[in-house]
Amino acid sequence: MSKYRIALLPGKEDGVSVLQTALEILESLELNAEYIWIDKDFKNIENFKKNLEKMKSTSCALSAPHSFFDPLNSFHPIEKIKEIFALPTHCYFFKAFLAAKSSFAGIVYQNLPKTFSLSPISDNLRNILEYQYPQMSYFANHKKEDIVANLTLNTKSHFSDMVERACRIALQYGFHQAFIIQEEEWKSSVVQDALKIAANFPSLNTKIITKQQACQKVMQAMESPDIFLGNPCFAQTMSYCYDSLKTGFSASMDIGKNYALFMPMEGNGINIGVFLAVFMLLQHLGENAKKKQLHDSLEKFLHEDPAYLSFLETSKKSLHVPLI
Numbered sequence: 001m002s003k004y005r006i007a008l009l010p011g012k013e014d015g016v017s018v019l020q021t022a023l024e025i026l027e028s029l030e031l032n033a034e035y036i037w038i039d040k041d042f043k044n045i046e047n048f049k050k051n052l053e054k055m056k057s058t059s060c061a062l063s064a065p066h067s068f069f070d071p072l073n074s075f076h077p078i079e080k081i082k083e084i085f086a087l088p089t090h091c092y093f094f095k096a097f098l099a100a101k102s103s104f105a106g107i108v109y110q111n112l113p114k115t116f117s118l119s120p121i122s123d124n125l126r127n128i129l130e131y132q133y134p135q136m137s138y139f140a141n142h143k144k145e146d147i148v149a150n151l152t153l154n155t156k157s158h159f160s161d162m163v164e165r166a167c168r169i170a171l172q173y174g175f176h177q178a179f180i181i182q183e184e185e186w187k188s189s190v191v192q193d194a195l196k197i198a199a200n201f202p203s204l205n206t207k208i209i210t211k212q213q214a215c216q217k218v219m220q221a222m223e224s225p226d227i228f229l230g231n232p233c234f235a236q237t238m239s240y241c242y243d244s245l246k247t248g249f250s251a252s253m254d255i256g257k258n259y260a261l262f263m264p265m266e267g268n269g270i271n272i273g274v275f276l277a278v279f280m281l282l283q284h285l286g287e288n289a290k291k292k293q294l295h296d297s298l299e300k301f302l303h304e305d306p307a308y309l310s311f312l313e314t315s316k317k318s319l320h321v322p323l324i
Contacts, residue, residue: 002032002033002034003032003033004031004032004033004034004059004060004285005033005034005036005058005059006026006033006034006035006036006058006059006060006062006281007035007036007038007054007058007060007062008022008023008035008036008037008038008062019062022062022278023035025278025294026278026281029282029290029293029294031282031287031290033059036054036058038054059285060281060285062278062281164197164200195208278294282294
């Protein structure tokens, strides 16, 4: 009988190959585990519920980029699975806030030109998310063409609609505190416009906070996940609070009992991302011997590429998570 049951969440087709790599690493270590591939088709909510039930008995999960839990990123919706080891994926402030299991009630409204967090969400997916966490709302229900229009034209009317909609949903779900992140790219007039719109909702206490303050609040809210992996966009943001590695491969931070590693998706970085995700999974399971075995194989793998070797040396000095 297997000691562990590990769920694999592939998401899109490219996620299958990423998870397959992770699976090959785990199998090479002869980890006594059963691996359960979770159906990525979430259009049918009944099938999705069955998948959630299937995952309740798993030890932990490995998630690939763009899995069907993508809106939650590393924050898993089932209380029985508090650990999800996400491979490189997209993550933004408002998702972290809404998905965190915390007494902190906050909502972050963010509109960045290149990392637009209000991505379209279908009615089916909205129903699924509200089934998982009724107290949360994903207010990103704009049509794709609306988002494009907002990114290119940044029309006043659409901007007002977004802020107003976010405020309404925040109140609907019992939030009383809203934050507007002051980004360097933003003109102060845009932030002030958002604040004026939010002022129409007096029961919602809306404040402007800096990116650094937002980072700190996200850290306070991230209580449940043991591991949080994201892409460089978020890593760059977090570096306002935490030192990031200068290798171009990773940024890391220590958040008390939890750890966060941010890995790029492009180029060779995906390989080191897979290794580290598996490494952290083994650490969570307490498989120290397997962890050492993986480290040795990682050393061998890295020696084939000077850039990786350089990264490993930097990691040993800089990462809060020891590789040995």
